[in-house]
Amino acid sequence: MTDKEIKNSNTSQNTQNTESALPIHETPRGNVMVIAEQILGELQPVTLELLGAGRLLTDKLGTKLVCLLLGHNMAETTKKLIQYGADIVYVADHPELHTYRTLPFRRVVCDFLESLSEPPHVTLLGSTTTGRDLAPRIAAHFETGLTADCTELDIGPYEHKSKIDPSKLGLYPDCLYAIRPSFGESLKARILGPWKNPQMATTRPGVMIPLRADPNRQGEIITVPVNLKPEDFRLNVAETVREIASALKLTEADVIISGGFGLGTPEGFALLRELASCFPNSAIGASRKVVDLGWIPYEHQVGQTGKTVRPKLYIACGISGAIQHRVGMSKSSTIIAINKDPDAPIFKFAHYGIVGDVYQIIPEMIKQLKCVEKEQGEKTIVHSH
Amino acid sequence: MSSSNPKDIFVLVKQVPDQGSKAGLNPDGTIDRARAKRMLNPFDRYALQAALHTKKAYGGRVTCISMGPPPAVEVLLEALEHGVDRGVLLSDKRLAASDTLATAYALYKTILYCGHFDLIFCGLQTTDGDTAQVGPQLAERLNLPQVTYCEDFSLEGDKVKARRIIEGGCQHIISDMPILITVANSYHPLEYKSFRGTWKVQWLQRHPEDLKKVITTVDLDTVGADPEKCGLKGSPTIVAHTEKVGEIGGNCKMFEGQAISDMVVNIIEKSNVKEYLKIS
Ligand SMILES: Cc1cc2nc3c(=O)[nH]c(=O)nc-3n(C[C@H](O)[C@H](O)[C@H](O)COP(=O)(O)OP(=O)(O)OC[C@H]3O[C@@H](n4cnc5c(N)ncnc54)[C@H](O)[C@@H]3O)c2cc1C
Numbered sequence: 001m002t003d004k005e006i007k008n009s010n011t012s013q014n015t016q017n018t019e020s021a022l023p024i025h026e027t028p029r030g031n032v033m034v035i036a037e038q039i040l041g042e043l044q045p046v047t048l049e050l051l052g053a054g055r056l057l058t059d060k061l062g063t064k065l066v067c068l069l070l071g072h073n074m075a076e077t078t079k080k081l082i083q084y085g086a087d088i089v090y091v092a093d094h095p096e097l098h099t100y101r102t103l104p105f106r107r108v109v110c111d112f113l114e115s116l117s118e119p120p121h122v123t124l125l126g127s128t129t130t131g132r133d134l135a136p137r138i139a140a141h142f143e144t145g146l147t148a149d150c151t152e153l154d155i156g157p158y159e160h161k162s163k164i165d166p167s168k169l170g171l172y173p174d175c176l177y178a179i180r181p182s183f184g185e186s187l188k189a190r191i192l193g194p195w196k197n198p199q200m201a202t203t204r205p206g207v208m209i210p211l212r213a214d215p216n217r218q219g220e221i222i223t224v225p226v227n228l229k230p231e232d233f234r235l236n237v238a239e240t241v242r243e244i245a246s247a248l249k250l251t252e253a254d255v256i257i258s259g260g261f262g263l264g265t266p267e268g269f270a271l272l273r274e275l276a277s278c279f280p281n282s283a284i285g286a287s288r289k290v291v292d293l294g295w296i297p298y299e300h301q302v303g304q305t306g307k308t309v310r311p312k313l314y315i316a317c318g319i320s321g322a323i324q325h326r327v328g329m330s331k332s333s334t335i336i337a338i339n340k341d342p343d344a345p346i347f348k349f350a351h352y353g354i355v356g357d358v359y360q361i362i363p364e365m366i367k368q369l370k371c372v373e374k375e376q377g378e379k380t381i382v383h384s385h
Numbered sequence: 386m387s388s389s390n391p392k393d394i395f396v397l398v399k400q401v402p403d404q405g406s407k408a409g410l411n412p413d414g415t416i417d418r419a420r421a422k423r424m425l426n427p428f429d430r431y432a433l434q435a436a437l438h439t440k441k442a443y444g445g446r447v448t449c450i451s452m453g454p455p456p457a458v459e460v461l462l463e464a465l466e467h468g469v470d471r472g473v474l475l476s477d478k479r480l481a482a483s484d485t486l487a488t489a490y491a492l493y494k495t496i497l498y499c500g501h502f503d504l505i506f507c508g509l510q511t512t513d514g515d516t517a518q519v520g521p522q523l524a525e526r527l528n529l530p531q532v533t534y535c536e537d538f539s540l541e542g543d544k545v546k547a548r549r550i551i552e553g554g555c556q557h558i559i560s561d562m563p564i565l566i567t568v569a570n571s572y573h574p575l576e577y578k579s580f581r582g583t584w585k586v587q588w589l590q591r592h593p594e595d596l597k598k599v600i601t602t603v604d605l606d607t608v609g610a611d612p613e614k615c616g617l618k619g620s621p622t623i624v625a626h627t628e629k630v631g632e633i634g635g636n637c638k639m640f641e642g643q644a645i646s647d648m649v650v651n652i653i654e655k656s657n658v659k660e661y662l663k664i665s
Contacts, residue, residue, distance in 0.1 A: 039551065100551075102521075102531055129551045133533045136521035140489060145621035148516040158625060165618050177625075182515065187629055193622040235530035235560035238546075242554040255661050280663045292536070292571050298554075305552050313661055322570075334657055337637075347637045352656045354648050355641040364649045372653065373662050 022159065023170035030121035030197055031088075032058045035109065036069040036081060037130050040099065040240055043077050046126030049208035051085040053153050054124055060155040061121060061174060064088060068224070070108055072098040082219035085211045089219060094226040099240055100130050103232040106137040112224050113142065113198070122176045123198035124153075129305070131202045139200050145193025146200040147178035151207050154179070158192050168195060176201065206308055206327060250283045250300065255313045258285030258302060258329070259295075262318020262339060262358060266295035271362050272317060278369045285309065285329070287319050303328035317358045321346025338362070392445035392503040392540070395496060396436035397520075398429040398464060400457040401513040425460045428508035430575040431568040435506045435538070437468050438573070443540050446470045448499055452480065452492060461600050466578040466586050472600035473499055479605055479612045484620035485514070489522035494610035496527065498603065504545070505565040509534065520567040530560045533567045 032054045037044040051067065058065040067086040069078060072095050081089045092108045113119060123138070125131035127149045139146035154177040160168050172194035178201040182189045193199050250256065257276045259269055269284065276282040285307075286300040302309055304324040314332035319325060321337070321344055329335070330349055337350035338361050347353045354361055402421035436447045449464040451457050452475040461472030475495045483491065496502065505527075510517035517533070524531040532538070536555070538547035540562075547558045550569055589596040605612055613619060638655060640648040653659065 039553070044552065099556075102533075106525075129534050129549070132517050133521060133531070136485070136518040137525045137531075139518070140486060140522035140525035143486060143621065145484070145486070146518060147622060148518055162617075182627070187627050189624050190626040190628075191622050192625045196621055235532070235558060235564070238557040238559050240551070240554065240556050278663060279661045281661075289571060305550055305554075313656075313658065336652065336656060336658070342639075342641060347639065350637045352652055353637045353639045353641075354652055355639065356645060356648065360645050361649060364645050365653070368646075368649050368653055369658070369662060372659055376659070376662065 025170050025172050025194070027121075027172075027174070027194075027197065028118060029061045029063050029174055030118050031064045031066050032061065032122045033120035033124070033198065034065070034067045034086070035123065035125045035131075035134070036067050036077070037126055037128060038069070038071050038074070038077065038100075039130075040242065041071060041074065041077075043080060044126065044128065044130075044205075045210075046128055046131070046203070046205040047081070048084045048210035049205070050124045050126060050203060051081065052210040053203060053208035054122070055085040055211060057122055057153060057155050057176070058087075063121065066090060066120070068092070068109065068112060070094075070097045070105055078221055080213070082217055082221075083213040083215055085217075087219055088222060090222050090224045092224040092226050094228070096228060097226065099237050100133075101232075101235060101237055102133055102137060103235060104228050105134055106141070107228055107232050108224070108226055109134070109138055110141050111227060113138070120198045121174070123200045125200075125202045127202040127204045135200060135202050142196075142198070144196045144198060144200060145191075146202070147180060147191040147193070148202050150178045150180045150201045150203045151188075152179035153177065153201060153203065153208075158194055160194075175199065204327065205304070249281075250285060250302070250307050251309055253281055253283035253309075253311050255279040255282040255315070256285045256302070256309055256311045256329075256332070257282060257315045257317065258287070258319060259290060259317050260287035260319030260325075261289045261293075262320075263290065263295075264318075266290075266293075268318070268358070269296055271359070271366075275315070275362055275366050275369075278366065278373065279313075285314070287322075287325050316346055316350065317362060319346055320344050321349065390444075392439060392443055393501050394436045394439050394445050394447045394504050394506070395499065395502045396429075396432050396447060396449050396464070396469065396506045397492065397523075398433065398449055398451050398460050398508070399426045399511050400424070400451065400453050400460045401426045401511055404512060423456060423459065425463055426508055426511045426513075428510055428512070428568075428570060429460075430508075431570055431572045432506040432508045433464060433467055433469070434573050434575040435535075435566065435568045436504075437576070439504060439506075439540070440468075445503075448473060448502075450492065450495055450499065451475070452488065452495070455602075458600060458602070462586050462590075463578075465589075465599065466582040467575065468579045468582045474600065474602045475604070475608065476602055477604040477615070479616050482617040482620065483615055484622045485516055485518040485522055486621055487615050487619035489519050489526060490614050490619060491605070491608075491610050492519070492523055493526035494605075494608040495603065496523070498608040503562045503564075505529070505563070507565065507567045509567050509569050517567070520565060524565040527563075527565065529563055529565045531565045531567070532558055532560065534569045535566045536569050536571050538566065 034050040036047045064087040066088040070092045125135045158175045175194040176199035178191045285302040291301045310331040335350040336352045337346040403424045447469040449469040507520035532547045534550040
């Protein structure tokens, strides 16, 4: 952004335009850094989304998009990161980095950031169980600002007028705008921390858009030293369990009937299966709570740590609608919720809601739908004659 | 075996505005904390359960720590009713507008002031901030290992065994103590208040001098925190702008209070359910 543009945006905010003496805090424009996420060597989709978002920020800043990858034997992944937008990939390769653990990972990231002559302008991670574990450690280590769970990112100017800390007064030309929902999603807040780089944020998985992979993109690959200390092994991971979902047609179904803790017992799913049988291309979904309770296998789980689905019709039965469930199904074309609590959060984003007991409503629904089916069937037969 | 050593257990809780009640909402959708109804952060109930379970199963003493304006003492009283042994409230006007980094710093100083600990439990996140950052930021200040998103744990010898949620699965963890654990909401729900606890709180409320010994209120000077690192000054982030986005979706067509069959007729008529039926 040129100086002239900065003054323009400055005056548009400040109608009187008398305080033109505000100091301008020109920090050097640093790179944008994405910290890649892998689970047992498998690159997580949020990293590609971050590269997409990071590319836009980088282009505004006129700097470079760099990616820090920690893992072991990740050559293929390195190439992929370049194809998806990274100008430089820094690789920390070490057998102890195969599995994510807070302390070794924070050690490598902090050492790496300290080794740079100029900190990145922006550092991004995913709002995943890994990103939300690691990012706050790094932010606290460098005493820099971190905004969690962003849904939009941008670069722009900010004029700080609060006189509480006079040293901060002034205009900051290139701040990270970290935009996130707050107060139960009823507000959108723009959070800034321009006083110190890196300005950090985590972004919600599934929100940012990755670039299209370009196999011809060129990038630099630089190896990062790994110096772990004995105290980094105070905590160890005995086992990382990944429940590889079978080729369940959950993500391809037109209709998903999903059950939660409100079913009361695992047998409740029999009723849901009966409802599902009314629809030709249907599947059974579930909340994490009932998967954890062992009522139904993991492959049925919908949500942040399960599957993301977008069927034409999603019927949620006895599901409260926690944010982690919602992120996995809110893009469904039609959402019907059945819940006995009129204040259940699911009614905030469902399209149709019935307040009542699943065991009264679903059998009635099955009964009526079967009648409708018959009618429609008869009509079709009549028409075909 | 050192597992038989009683444990010093800290649990961190926060008082938050009750978002279920419409009272205390400003026209722009932000919360007027002075008017809003207050409650114990729902996520902290799991942390409290984890702390009380640890005490019951392995022995020890539970200290409940909170930071907030004076009314926050209410959540410490609630924790006492559930069976914690003592409460510490960090309350200081200079903490106003603290972001997560400044909060973690102030809590770090408070924890050092509270003395020896083996385990620190935190809620996963708060309902008024939703960041899940304070726990790990605190662990960084204290140079501790951490388990976030912890669903279950046990103590074995001088080790903690824990299970944490990850995308598409879980991790089984073994760690040294001391450790900081943030407890997921899939952990066991908080049990009912204990008889003894309720009785004790009633008694203490009639004996303010004794109450002061069980719940201590401290300020930044007592815990030796640098005021420059707290409040607005110590916070690297600010909320520059908020915008009301309205309730997402927000136009759920509700069927309520009618006969079951009528509600079902209506929903089948109004929605597009029929389009996906099998044609028999
Ligand atoms: C890191 C992390 C990741 C997570 N990932 C996921 C995820 O991928 N997917 C997921 O779903 N959750 C996930 N969760 C858990 C999530 O926070 C919720 O705890 C979970 O979704 C709640 O499940 P539920 O709605 O079935 O149960 P509850 O929240 O207990 O809701 C039950 C609902 O049923 C209603 N009800 C009770 N009885 C009846 C009845 N007879 N008839 C009708 N309604 C009734 C109640 O009013 C209530 O609203 C995650 C949590 C964390 C911390």
